[in-house]
Amino acid sequence: MFKSLREKIGTWFKKEVVEDIVEKDKKVKVEAKKKVKDEKGKAKKEKIKKADKEEKIEKKKEESKTIGKIKGKVEEEENGGAVDAEEKLAEDFEEIKEEFEPEEKEGFFGRLKKKLSAGVLTQEQFDDVFEELEMVLLENNVALEVVDKIHDSLSEDLVNISVKKSEIEKTVLESLRESVLGILKEGEDLVKMLEKRLGTYVVLFFGINGSGKTTSVAKFASMLKVRGISCVLVAADTFRAASIEQLSEHAEKVGVPIVKGSYGADPASVVFDGINYAKKNKIKVVLIDTAGRMYTHGNLMREMEKIVRVAKPDLKIFVGESITGNDGIEQARAFNESVGLDGIILTKADVDEKAGTILSVSLVTGKPIYYLGVGQSYNDLKVFKKEDVLKGLGLD
Numbered sequence: 001m002f003k004s005l006r007e008k009i010g011t012w013f014k015k016e017v018v019e020d021i022v023e024k025d026k027k028v029k030v031e032a033k034k035k036v037k038d039e040k041g042k043a044k045k046e047k048i049k050k051a052d053k054e055e056k057i058e059k060k061k062e063e064s065k066t067i068g069k070i071k072g073k074v075e076e077e078e079n080g081g082a083v084d085a086e087e088k089l090a091e092d093f094e095e096i097k098e099e100f101e102p103e104e105k106e107g108f109f110g111r112l113k114k115k116l117s118a119g120v121l122t123q124e125q126f127d128d129v130f131e132e133l134e135m136v137l138l139e140n141n142v143a144l145e146v147v148d149k150i151h152d153s154l155s156e157d158l159v160n161i162s163v164k165k166s167e168i169e170k171t172v173l174e175s176l177r178e179s180v181l182g183i184l185k186e187g188e189d190l191v192k193m194l195e196k197r198l199g200t201y202v203v204l205f206f207g208i209n210g211s212g213k214t215t216s217v218a219k220f221a222s223m224l225k226v227r228g229i230s231c232v233l234v235a236a237d238t239f240r241a242a243s244i245e246q247l248s249e250h251a252e253k254v255g256v257p258i259v260k261g262s263y264g265a266d267p268a269s270v271v272f273d274g275i276n277y278a279k280k281n282k283i284k285v286v287l288i289d290t291a292g293r294m295y296t297h298g299n300l301m302r303e304m305e306k307i308v309r310v311a312k313p314d315l316k317i318f319v320g321e322s323i324t325g326n327d328g329i330e331q332a333r334a335f336n337e338s339v340g341l342d343g344i345i346l347t348k349a350d351v352d353e354k355a356g357t358i359l360s361v362s363l364v365t366g367k368p369i370y371y372l373g374v375g376q377s378y379n380d381l382k383v384f385k386k387e388d389v390l391k392g393l394g395l396d
Helices: 002-014 051-079 085-116 123-139 144-158 165-183 190-196 213-226 243-254 267-280 298-311 326-339 356-365 386-393
Strands: 201-206 231-235 258-260 285-289 315-321 343-347 369-373 381-383
Touching (some): 123 144, 165 356, 165 386, 213 243, 213 343, 231 267, 343 356
Antiparallel strands (some): 369 381
């Protein structure tokens, strides 16, 4: 997500601050702001209108038009020939346009550098220049809560503190790194933990259809088997067509047993049978795959609550796609509020270019990320590390 932002930094810092020719005579400032927020806290992506720049350009265009006409008449009289005033106007306008373009290209870091030239940065000045970075974050699926946290962190590091102009880029990037590290939460290595555990350990997986939940259950089962930890799969999704067959196929490929019922059966009863099977056969870990209807479905949430009461799981894991943005964040929030989560697995992290969900989901749930799905094979379940995310964000 920050890769594109960082690429811009090099350009921004090479630009010299160009004074506005209009500002020599008259300063016009029209601030256009629209706070992005709806009743659910979702961030709406809207670009801040640059009304002040447009107004200046239009005014200067009119001035140029007048000047062009006057020059045209003068040259016509002196040279005895007609001068194309419109052509003059076009040339003048291109010159004016070039003078305004550096201001836009400076971006967040350039404007911040300009503000600091007068000394320490005030809160009002910082809030003004932060708007651009805020839009970059929101457009990259970062939750509003995370944007606010980054704002507070940067504000603490920059406002009312003397920072050299040459140190602005370094200071801001270090603050961003610290903000990201503070937001992300790592989970413990579950396989290592399970190696030391005694008795039967129950893990319950939640998530909507298409998120990669069932495949993630199979990947985790494969990981356990490689490490010599026995497990059984439980097909508690008795709602979705072919869900039982899908998990059965995974169980066969991985080489682990599966407990399943029939379609339409009570999922809680299938879970009960699966746990009893594990205890009877001295199997260490029970991995329960649950139904994945939309998280707004009331019946699904009540079904999940019943399964939790029956299974009394040691661990409840939400599985979501890292590329779904705010929807994935809302899914995690809904499941956490309904049944309570202990941790998170985010799939399709290998194709996630924005990383907004990875940044946001831990903060909104307060829960750690255990694994990232980074491919289609059973080996493609990677232990989550903060440092790896920093690399992906271009902040390493």
